[in-house]
Amino acid sequence: MYQILLVIRFLTTRIMPIIAVLAVALCVTLVIVVVSVMTGFLDMLRDSGKRLVGDVIVHMPVVGFPYYRELIADIEALDEAEAATPVIENYGLLQMPYGPGGAGTTEQVQVWAIEPESLAKVLDYHRLIYWKAPTESEAAVLAQDDPRLDPGYDRWPAAMAMQRGGSEKPGAILGIEISPFNHRERDGSYRTHDHSRSAQDRAHWMPQYEVRLTVVPNSSTGAADKEVRAQLDIVNEFQTGVFQIDSHRIFIPLGFGQELFGMDEAPRYSLNEVGPDGSPKRIGSVPSRVTTILVKGAPGVSPEDLRNAVKAAFLRFESLKADDPEAARMPRGVEILTWEERMRDLIGPVEKERGLMQILFSLVYIVCAGLVLAIFWSIVHEKTRDIGVLRSVGASRSGILAIFLAYGLSVGVVGSVVGFGLASLIIHYINEIHTAIGQPAPLLLWASVFVLCGGAVIGAILSILRDSALFTLLWSVIAIILAGVAVLLMLHKGVLIWDPSVYYFSRIPNHVDMTNALSTMGFAVLFSVIGAAVPAARAADTDPVRSLRYE
Amino acid sequence: MSSSTPILVANRLSKTYHMGRVTVPVLREASIEVERGEWVAVVGLSGSGKSTLLHLLGGLDRPDRQPGRTAPNQRGGTIHFESTCVTDLGAAGLNRYRAHSVGFVFQFYHLLPELTVLENAMLPAMTGRTPLAWLNADASRAKAKRLLDRFGLGHRLKHRPNELSGGERQRTAIARALVNGPKVLLADEPTGNLDAKTGGEILEVIRELHGEGLTILMVTHDSSIASMADRVVRIADGRIVAE
Numbered sequence: 001m002y003q004i005l006l007v008i009r010f011l012t013t014r015i016m017p018i019i020a021v022l023a024v025a026l027c028v029t030l031v032i033v034v035v036s037v038m039t040g041f042l043d044m045l046r047d048s049g050k051r052l053v054g055d056v057i058v059h060m061p062v063v064g065f066p067y068y069r070e071l072i073a074d075i076e077a078l079d080e081a082e083a084a085t086p087v088i089e090n091y092g093l094l095q096m097p098y099g100p101g102g103a104g105t106t107e108q109v110q111v112w113a114i115e116p117e118s119l120a121k122v123l124d125y126h127r128l129i130y131w132k133a134p135t136e137s138e139a140a141v142l143a144q145d146d147p148r149l150d151p152g153y154d155r156w157p158a159a160m161a162m163q164r165g166g167s168e169k170p171g172a173i174l175g176i177e178i179s180p181f182n183h184r185e186r187d188g189s190y191r192t193h194d195h196s197r198s199a200q201d202r203a204h205w206m207p208q209y210e211v212r213l214t215v216v217p218n219s220s221t222g223a224a225d226k227e228v229r230a231q232l233d234i235v236n237e238f239q240t241g242v243f244q245i246d247s248h249r250i251f252i253p254l255g256f257g258q259e260l261f262g263m264d265e266a267p268r269y270s271l272n273e274v275g276p277d278g279s280p281k282r283i284g285s286v287p288s289r290v291t292t293i294l295v296k297g298a299p300g301v302s303p304e305d306l307r308n309a310v311k312a313a314f315l316r317f318e319s320l321k322a323d324d325p326e327a328a329r330m331p332r333g334v335e336i337l338t339w340e341e342r343m344r345d346l347i348g349p350v351e352k353e354r355g356l357m358q359i360l361f362s363l364v365y366i367v368c369a370g371l372v373l374a375i376f377w378s379i380v381h382e383k384t385r386d387i388g389v390l391r392s393v394g395a396s397r398s399g400i401l402a403i404f405l406a407y408g409l410s411v412g413v414v415g416s417v418v419g420f421g422l423a424s425l426i427i428h429y430i431n432e433i434h435t436a437i438g439q440p441a442p443l444l445l446w447a448s449v450f451v452l453c454g455g456a457v458i459g460a461i462l463s464i465l466r467d468s469a470l471f472t473l474l475w476s477v478i479a480i481i482l483a484g485v486a487v488l489l490m491l492h493k494g495v496l497i498w499d500p501s502v503y504y505f506s507r508i509p510n511h512v513d514m515t516n517a518l519s520t521m522g523f524a525v526l527f528s529v530i531g532a533a534v535p536a537a538r539a540a541d542t543d544p545v546r547s548l549r550y551e
Numbered sequence: 552m553s554s555s556t557p558i559l560v561a562n563r564l565s566k567t568y569h570m571g572r573v574t575v576p577v578l579r580e581a582s583i584e585v586e587r588g589e590w591v592a593v594v595g596l597s598g599s600g601k602s603t604l605l606h607l608l609g610g611l612d613r614p615d616r617q618p619g620r621t622a623p624n625q626r627g628g629t630i631h632f633e634s635t636c637v638t639d640l641g642a643a644g645l646n647r648y649r650a651h652s653v654g655f656v657f658q659f660y661h662l663l664p665e666l667t668v669l670e671n672a673m674l675p676a677m678t679g680r681t682p683l684a685w686l687n688a689d690a691s692r693a694k695a696k697r698l699l700d701r702f703g704l705g706h707r708l709k710h711r712p713n714e715l716s717g718g719e720r721q722r723t724a725i726a727r728a729l730v731n732g733p734k735v736l737l738a739d740e741p742t743g744n745l746d747a748k749t750g751g752e753i754l755e756v757i758r759e760l761h762g763e764g765l766t767i768l769m770v771t772h773d774s775s776i777a778s779m780a781d782r783v784v785r786i787a788d789g790r791i792v793a794e
Contacts, residue, residue, distance in 0.1 A: 002677035009665035389661045392611055393675035393727065394650020396643065545603075545612045548657065 002395070003403045007410050016379050017411055020528075023371040024415025025422060027364045028524045032423035034361055035516045037430070038354040040509020045350055048241045049343035054085075054122045054294040055303045056310050057342045060334045063222045064088065064263055064289035067327070071317050072293060080301045080309040083121035086290040088113035088257045090215060094250060096179070097209035097234075104212070107178055110249045111215065113257020113290075116160050122296040125159075128238040130176050130190070131207055132156035146189050147200045155207050158235035162253040170256040171235030172211055177247035179206050182237070188507075190239075206234045213252070217262030220286060220328070228260055242346065254290070263289040268328075286328055303338035311336045358516075365527040372408060372531030380404065380535040380542075387539050388547025401540035408532020412525035420521055423512065430508050438494045446489035453482035558766050559585040559608060559735055564628035565615045566603050566789075577603045578614075579789040580628065585735070590757075590767040592780035600789040601770040602739050608768065609653045609737045610637055610645045632735075650675050654728030658740040660720040662712040662727075668719075669708040672699055672726040691730065698726035702756060718749035725756060729765075736760065738769040742776060754779060 011017050058071070065071075072084045092111045099105040119125050126132070133154040134142060147153045158164050162171040176182050181204035182190045193201035202208075211232055217225040232252065240246055258264035265288040269280035297306040314336060321327045340347065380387075387400055426433065456479035463471035498508045566578040578600045585591050595601050606612040608630060615627030630637040632652055640648060649655075654675070662671045669692070676691035699705060702722040712720055721741060728736055738757065742750030754776060761767050769780065777783045785792050 002674060005670065005677070006663075006665065013665045385661065386663050389663060390674070390678065392609070392649060392655045392661075394646050394678040394731075396646045396678075399678060543612075545606050548606075548611075548661065 002390075003399060003406050006403050007406045010379075010407055011410055011414070014379075016375055016382075017407070020372055020375040020411045021415045021418060023375070024368055024412055024524050024528055025419035027368040027371075028416050028419025028520055029423040029426065031361045031364055031520045032420065032512065032517045033426050033430075035354070035358055035520070036423070036427050036511065036513040037509055038357050039513040039516060040511055042347070042350050042354055043511075044509060045242070045347060046340070046343075049346060050339050051124055051127070052240055052242070052245060053339045053342055055297040055301075055339055056295040056307045057337050057339065058293040058295065058310060058314065058334060059089075059337065059342070060291055060331055061089070062218050062291065063220055063331055064291040065331055065334055066220075066287040066289050067317075067321060067330075068288075068290045068293060071314065074313050074317050075293065075295055075310055078309050078313055080298055080306045082296045082298045083118070084293050084295045085115060085118035085122045086254060087119075087292040087294060088254065088261055088263060088289075089291045090218075090257075090261055092213050092215035094174075094178070095212040095214070097206075097211060098181075108248070109175075109178070109213075110245075111213070111252060111257065112249060113252050113254045113261070114162075115254045116162060119294070122294045126156075128240060129156060129159045129173070130237045130239045132159070132236075143185070143187060143189060145191075145200065147191065147205075148189075153205070155236045158207070159238075162235060162251070164233040164235050167233050169210070169231055169233045170253050172213065172232040173236045173238050173251040174206060174211070174234055175246040175249045176237040176239045177243060178250070179204075179237070182206075207236050209234050213250075213260070215260050217260065219262060220289065220331075225262060230256075230260055244346065258288050258290075263291075284326065303340065307336055307338050362523075365523050368524055369527035369531035372411060372528045373534060376404065376408060376532045376535035377538070379407075380539045383539070384542060384547045387542045388544040391542075391544035392548065397540040400542070401536050404532055404536030404539050405529060408529045408536065409525065411532070412528025415528065416521035416524045419524065420517055423517070427510050427512050430510050434498055434508055438496050440494055441489035441492045446486050449482055449486035449489060453479055453486055456482055556587045557584045558587040558589075558633060559583075559768070560631045561604070561608060562629045562631075564604065564607055564630070566600075566607060566612070566627070567615050577789055578607070581786065581789065581791050582628075583608075583784060583791060585766060585768055587734075588761075588764045588766055589782065590761045590769070590780040592777035592783045593768065593770045593786060594772060594774065594777045594783055595786035597772065599786045601772075601786055604786065605737050605739050605768065605770050608637075608735075609655055610640070610648045611655075614638060646678075650678055651731045652733055653735045653737055654731070654733040656721070656724050656728050656736065656738040656741045658743040660712070660717075660724045660744075662720055662723055664712050667709050667711060668699060668704055668715070668723050669695055671712065671723055672730055674727055675731045694732075695726060695730050698729055699723070702726055716749070717745050718752055721745065721749075721753050722756065725753070725760075729760070735766045735768060738767065740770055740772070742771070742773070750776075 011021075058075075068086045072086060075081050075084045088111070090111050090113075092109055094107045094109045095104040096107060097104060116125060131148065131153050133151060133156065134148050139149060142149060158171060159173055162173070163169075164171055176190060179192070181192050181194065181201075183193060183198075184190055191198070191200045192205045193199060194204055211234055212229055213232055214227055214229045216227050219225065238246075238251065252260070255264070266286045267282050268284045268286050270283045271280070273281040273283075275281040295306065295310055297303060314334065318330050318334075321330050390400060390403075456475050460472055460475035460479055463475055561581065561583045563580040563582050564578050565576070565580055568575045568577055581600065581604060583591075583604070593601050593604060603612070607614055610630075613627075614630070628638070632648065635648070637645070637648060663674070666674070672695040673691055676688075676695065696705070696708065699708060699722075702725065704719060704722055704726070707715060707719060707723075712723070715723065721744075725736075725741075736757075741757065742753050745753060757767060757769070758779065767780075769776075771777050
């Protein structure tokens with residue numbers, strides 16, 4: 001029990017353990033803040049990824065698969081599934097309505113042929129579409145100059161119809177990062193203007209122009225045909241929040257996409273028989289195809305369970321079609337993946353980055369242990385005589401060891417709790433802090449720091465007059481630091497660290513990753529005890545006679 | 552005040568310190584017997600081995616060891632406290648011996664600066680306690696308070712050592728030494744760091760304790776202080792040269 005009393009007194013009456021606690025706290029804060037932001041970033045990416053493909057994807061690239069309507073009906077009949085939608089996923093070249101000499105620059109794009117009505121049941125289609133009238137609550141947080149507040153920019157009906165009112169041409173919805181005239185602001189919203197301007201400029205707003213799409217159709221066997229071109233109206237733009245998608249994907253109507261890629265229903269002719277007109281005899285039709293079905297799971301169903309159910313349904317469906325001599329052949333190699341498996345190439349690198357960060361920042365624990373070791377070594381040295389006193393009144397070696405191990409444990413626990421509190425505070429207000437850093441320092445702030453600096457200079461002068469070398473040095477160092485801070489604040493014009501136009505998330509993730517925080521705290525405590533162990537053993541081994549003679 | 556039964560017997564104690572390559576024999580076959588209730592003053596020049604003798608008798612240090620040899624003159628000597636051979640005690644036994652059988656008072660008080668006067672006085676009562684014995688913590692606290700009250704420190708219980716005078720610190724140290732009710736008080740120059748008046752007050756406390764039957768072994772280099780004891784033992788060059 002005397003160990004507990006001494007640990008409490010050592011912790012509360014001396015400056016050295018406070019320094020150790022601060023060291024541990026700062027290490028814990030650093031790791032929790034960095035990993036929480038990384039985890040938040042990953043979660044946002046996962047959320048975006050999930051929003052893009054639903055829970056499960058049935059996918060057969062290029063050639064696609066037929067009878068998708070029947071398959072969707074079978075999938076939607078599953079208890080595990082809520083809705084499914086067909087998509088064609090392929091590639092094409094997009095000639096933009098701008099470029100040198102009016103020829104238009106050409107972009108390589110991923111083309112998604114979609115059905116907005118059924119897609120809206122699987123994905124949050126409304127959320128993806130950018131040019132639409134905001135709701136009242138959305139409008140309340142938009143900047144006053146946000147063009148979406150102007151009803152003239154509302155193109156939601158066209159996004160649903162995938163056609164401009166009064167136009168015969170099919171519509172295309174472009175990823176919002178395809179046009180170089182869409183400029184992302186700090187709040188995550190967009191303004192359309194030329195690079196020479198900064199205000200909204202309707203002339204560079206895409207949903208009033210046309211684009212030309214060039215694709216290469218494929219037969220049901222995968223053979224490439226001659227390229228096909230089509231003129232489309234830009235009816236809207238979409239934003240997923242993932243740059244690779246927003247800068248390379250367009251939506252077109254499913255029926256039009258099937259025609260364009262040669263995946264629509266086509267007549268089937270006999271290879272042996274001829275018709276009355278001498279041409280090959282028509283013996284039926286090849287059903288239309290899609291490359292992808294996106295499936296949304298029923299509430300509470302995990303993507304893995306849904307994937308297994310869809311796989312089983314697909315196998316049943318495939319077997320039925322194989323038994324039907326009239327049916328077209330189902331292709332081999334249809335993939336059925338969860339959204340996470342499908343987005344692996346997008347999420348995987350970020351997960352690895354987070355893992356790498358965790359490993360790199362784990363070095364902080366070693367620093368933490370080293371700091372505690374150095375501080376405790378010094379404390380044991382300083383307490384040598386007291387150790388002798390404790391031994392003289394009957395304390396055992398293990399008792400002395402326990403004092404310093406408990407001391408290290410307490411430093412670790414208190415440091416971890418303080419670090420967690422500090423990290424929680426920083427993470428909670430990280431966007432506000434970032435905003436403050438991004439703006440010039442207020443006059444009052446840097447002027448106040450100059451005043452404090454003046455106070456420190458006076459303190460240094462008084463210390464010189466009192467002939468105190470220590471306080472002269474301390475006040476001088478404080479004055480120099482304050483002067484440096486004041487000058488930096490005065491010159492500070494705002495630094496943008498988290499640039500939404502780079503990271504494509506308008507806010508820095510501000511949730512503490514509790515699993516990571518608890519493990520960080522646990523490791524900090526462990527390494528604090530490890531750091532204290534060597535000095536503690538040294539204290540236990542201290543010869544009481546020598547300790548009592550120690551001055 | 553002393554009876555004729557020895558409470559503490561040291562037989563041919565030898566202690567050698569090794570400082571690098573240099574071997575320093577501090578005690579050379581020193582023998583001493585202390586009767587129950589006796590006040591013995593150990594005098595001698597600085598470096599003569601007085602404090603070392605006290606440390607050995609108090610179980611803070613062990614005599615020289617010579618493995619395989621059993622006779623006292625061959626294995627660095629023996630110490631007996633009542634019927635217990637202190638030199639044969641293990642680490643745990645020595646801890647108990649220091650906590651309960653003897654009490655130390657040092658020249659420089661050696662109070663723990665982080666603890667209050669009361670906590671310092673209670674320290675021996677807190678070491679080596681079993682969880683069950685902690686139920687009796689109030690009794691230890693009460694005893695420490697009684698001792699501090701007796702030594703005129705009742706109003707200083709919550710003060711830290713740096714808030715006390717030298718005399719008050721040494722009285723706190725004496726209370727600490729006595730809190731577990733030891734039978735022997737080992738005092739190493741208890742007045743060596745005090746002015747004459749304060750030193751006199753401390754000696755008065757020791758005299759009172761002796762009057763109550765406490766056995767006292769006190770190291771001093773002051774012959775006037777030594778003269779207050781029942782018996783004076785002179786040590787020179789590690790040997791007891793006169794009694």
